[in-house]
Amino acid sequence: MKAAVLREVNQPVTVEDVQVDAPAPREVLVRTGASGVCHSDLHFVEGLYTTPMPCILGHEAAGIVEAVGEQVSYVKPGDWVISCLSVFCGICEYCTRGQPYLCTRTAVTRSSNDPPRLRRDGEAITQFAQLGAYAAEMLVHENALVKVDDDIPFPQLALIGCGATTGLGAVLNTARVEPGSTVAVVGCGGIGIHCVQAAALAGALRIIAIDTTEDKLGLAREFGATDVIDATAGNVAERIMDLTDGGVDYSFEAIGLKQTAEDCYNMLRPGGMATIIGMVPEGVKIELDAGNFLRRGRAIQGCTMGSNRFRTDMPRYIEFYKQGRLKLDELVTQELALSEINRAFADMKAQSVRRSVITDFDN
Ligand SMILES: [Zn+2]
Numbered sequence: 001m002k003a004a005v006l007r008e009v010n011q012p013v014t015v016e017d018v019q020v021d022a023p024a025p026r027e028v029l030v031r032t033g034a035s036g037v038c039h040s041d042l043h044f045v046e047g048l049y050t051t052p053m054p055c056i057l058g059h060e061a062a063g064i065v066e067a068v069g070e071q072v073s074y075v076k077p078g079d080w081v082i083s084c085l086s087v088f089c090g091i092c093e094y095c096t097r098g099q100p101y102l103c104t105r106t107a108v109t110r111s112s113n114d115p116p117r118l119r120r121d122g123e124a125i126t127q128f129a130q131l132g133a134y135a136a137e138m139l140v141h142e143n144a145l146v147k148v149d150d151d152i153p154f155p156q157l158a159l160i161g162c163g164a165t166t167g168l169g170a171v172l173n174t175a176r177v178e179p180g181s182t183v184a185v186v187g188c189g190g191i192g193i194h195c196v197q198a199a200a201l202a203g204a205l206r207i208i209a210i211d212t213t214e215d216k217l218g219l220a221r222e223f224g225a226t227d228v229i230d231a232t233a234g235n236v237a238e239r240i241m242d243l244t245d246g247g248v249d250y251s252f253e254a255i256g257l258k259q260t261a262e263d264c265y266n267m268l269r270p271g272g273m274a275t276i277i278g279m280v281p282e283g284v285k286i287e288l289d290a291g292n293f294l295r296r297g298r299a300i301q302g303c304t305m306g307s308n309r310f311r312t313d314m315p316r317y318i319e320f321y322k323q324g325r326l327k328l329d330e331l332v333t334q335e336l337a338l339s340e341i342n343r344a345f346a347d348m349k350a351q352s353v354r355r356s357v358i359t360d361f362d363n
């Protein structure tokens with residue numbers, strides 16, 4: 001099959017012919033229908049985060065089940081599925097206490113004694129996030145999939161696989177924003193834009209979108225923001241304090257920078273909660289005034305993949321979409337062939353808010 005392989009950081013990925021092993025017990029072979037180009041993939045291309053190489057990136061995908069291994073009971077060939085990087089084992093402490101997104105995942109990967117799922121001329125190739133979605137086929141554990149109806153296009157389904165699940169989940173699952181609250185979203189790209197619409201779904205009274213480009217702020221308004229702030233002038237936390245008469249109940253960091261993470265904390269009203277979603281590079285330290293914990297009761301928390309239980313969450317998000325309460329069509333504006341993936345990364349670096357989605361895996 002064709003796949004886009006990352007062999008070296010800061011180099012173009014190359015489309016190569018890769019061999020896929022037969023499905024082992026509990027594994028499923030999925031023919032990829034669409035694969036979104038997510039900012040997290042770009043972080044690995046740029047070396048801000050690391051993965052064993054060679055590696056097939058891509059983790060925001062949907063497709064059709066082609067074959068199943070032994071003991072697979074959840075899906076059968078022909079089923080439509082969304083993949084999720086929160087593959088869960090179902091038996092570890094985190095899974096059994098209702099936090100499968102924190103799964104320690106000992107039972108969902110092949111051991112080093114087994115043949116690799118993917119290889120090229122004898123060389124093992126890593127699947128990013130146990131998925132490797134920039135490829136015509138994905139060989140995954142059945143617990144990395146959710147079954148869905150076949151009545152929504154693959155690109156929209158793919159977006160639910162990461163961007164929507166992360167952004168919506170941060171608001172609805174991680175922070176549990178309640179009706180009437182005031183919410184600030186810092187960074188209105190592929191994740192932040194979903195935080196904005198989740199805040200609207202949750203009944204927030206005031207939703208303040210913060211970004212540096214007109215394009216993103218305009219889209220944020222369309223998606224439910226009541227106020228927008230152009231961050232290019234700086235002093236974001238102070239300006240939010242003035243605008244809200246003392247701070248927001250919830251803030252969401254959806255960029256991955258030290259400064260914006262600190263801003264998110266400093267814009268909280270007493271008792272407020274900042275949720276950090278963005279991939280702040282490993283090793284970066286965030287500095288907070290400790291007095292604010294005690295005197296103002298401000299809190300800050302991390303967020304892993306929208307604290308999802310994706311087999312429950314994703315079908316709900318699809319229903320919201322069908323009812324017109326969740327916008328996805330506006331975000332898919334560029335469908336590309338696999339060979340154009342480096343162009344998609346370049347567009348993403350250029351700050352485009354909309355997603356490139358790979359839909360042609362033969363070219
Ligand atoms: Zn992603």
Ligand SMILES: [Zn+2]
Pocket residue numbers: 088089090091092093094095096100103104105
């Ligand atoms: Zn587990």
